[in-house]
Amino acid sequence: MRKLISGIIAASGLMVAGDTFASKCSWRGGEPSPSIRNITAPAQIAITAAPIGGELARYSVNLWRMETYSFCFGVSEASMSLESGLLPSSQANVYETGVKGIGVKFCVVLNPSNSNVYSCLPYAFIVPGVGGPFVPQSINVIFVRTGRDVAAGNVSLKFKSVWRHEENKLTVESEGTTTLVNDVMFAGCESVGAAVNVQMDKQTIQHIKNGSAREVPFNFDVRCSGLKSGAKVPVKVYFEGNSQADGMLKLSNLGQAGVASGVGISLVNEKGAKLPFDIARSIALDWNRDDADGSIYRFSGKAKYAPTGGEMKPGKGDATMNFVLNYN
Structure with a gap:
């Protein structure tokens, strides 16, 4: 009996030792x-x-x-x-x-x-x-x-x-x-105010032919938030419309009765550069002022009637375009 009990105790001791070693x-x-x-x-x-x-x-x-x-x-x-x-x-x-x-x-x-x-x-x-x-x-x-x-x-x-x-x-x-x-990026930009209506008024065919048609200034504002005052905005603008080339917008409803022909609207920025109608040639906006909701950036341009080729005929000379903000 003594040998049997001794063997059991020894086996139990080995099992406990092995279990502890495996989990530690x-x-x-x-x-x-x-x-x-x-x-x-x-x-x-x-x-x-x-x-x-x-x-x-x-x-x-x-x-x-x-x-x-x-x-x-x-x-x-x-x-x-x-x-x-x-x-x-x-x-x-x-x-x-x-x-x-x-x-x-x-x-x-x-x-x-x-x-x-x-x-x-x-x-x-x-x-x-x-x-x-x-x-x-x-x-x-x-x-x-x-x-x-x-x-x-x-x-x-x-x-x-x-x-x-x-x-x-x-x-x-x-x-x-x-x-x-954040001095380098911004929370976003949006147009300020209603659509811009450029009043071209009446112009004579002769003035348009000789390049002396009146030039009409226009501008629009964009508000950007999340920038410090006066920061150079990483936003550019380009334009969309019925354009035959940069800086020249075709008249609406061309070929219809009462619409002028041989005439388009020449568009340049305040520095005289033609307005781009492609994202690849987007141009920068200039800081104008700050307000309670962000920084205001302004685009300034000029519009006038200009010859597009072909016979000039008098009539209505309306056109529309959109500006597109380009940033990422």
């Missing part, structure tokens, strides 16, 4: 300290120009030593969560900031040999064999352009993220609000 994970390269990293968002950060989906700005914070990694025997799981009050955007791993046209993503560097390789939160993956992942060495808070119109404003960057590899755990907690400063 350890730190290699030193245990990370502290296990909770508190970071504070910068008071403000300036954005740069970028296409939709591109990076507008970022800031980075170091977390733990790059040589440290978590080690487990057998298949294991690693993950990093994200808890925040931000809503997901239409782009993967990008969250809405509440500022028009700007999203944010949170990405950690896990590769000690290449800081340009990072994983964006949240994520999870399986470690297939013996070993484990490196701890997060740094976190990049990256602001991303999500729309055509880009504004400025305050972004709450309070969030919590937990890195786990089985029972090993590290926590990142962030507090604060960042002001996004």
Whole structure:
């Protein structure tokens, strides 16, 4: 009986020892300290120009030593969560900031040999064999352009993220609000006021033939928001209409009774350049003034009747065109 009992105790002891060894994970390269990293968002950060989906700005914070990694025997799981009050955007791993046209993503560097390789939160993956992942060495808070119109404003960057590899755990907690400063992009532009009606009045055929027809000035305003006062607006304008070439608009209802022939409307800007009827030749707008809702940019031009070739006949000389704002 004594030998039998002794054998049972020995077997039980081996089972407990083996079970504990199989489930235990350890730190290699030193245990990370502290296990909770508190970071504070910068008071403000300036954005740069970028296409939709591109990076507008970022800031980075170091977390733990790059040589440290978590080690487990057998298949294991690693993950990093994200808890925040931000809503997901239409782009993967990008969250809405509440500022028009700007999203944010949170990405950690896990590769000690290449800081340009990072994983964006949240994520999870399986470690297939013996070993484990490196701890997060740094976190990049990256602001991303999500729309055509880009504004400025305050972004709450309070969030919590937990890195786990089985029972090993590290926590990142962030507090604060960042002001996004925008001196290079804008929230959008729109036409100010009603349609422009250029009164050409009556002109004689002779004056049109010899180039002495009266020149009529006109202008229109565009309001752009999200820019600092006097900033050079990244917006250009071109025109659409029944045009035979830049700077020459055909009359409406040509060939119909009572409509003049052999005549068009010559159009130039205040510097004498022909108005473009193609996006590739768009021209810039000039800052005029600021108002409570943004900055006002003005286009100024001149119109007059001009010969287009062929026999000139008197009649009605109306024409219409649209202006198109070109920005991205």
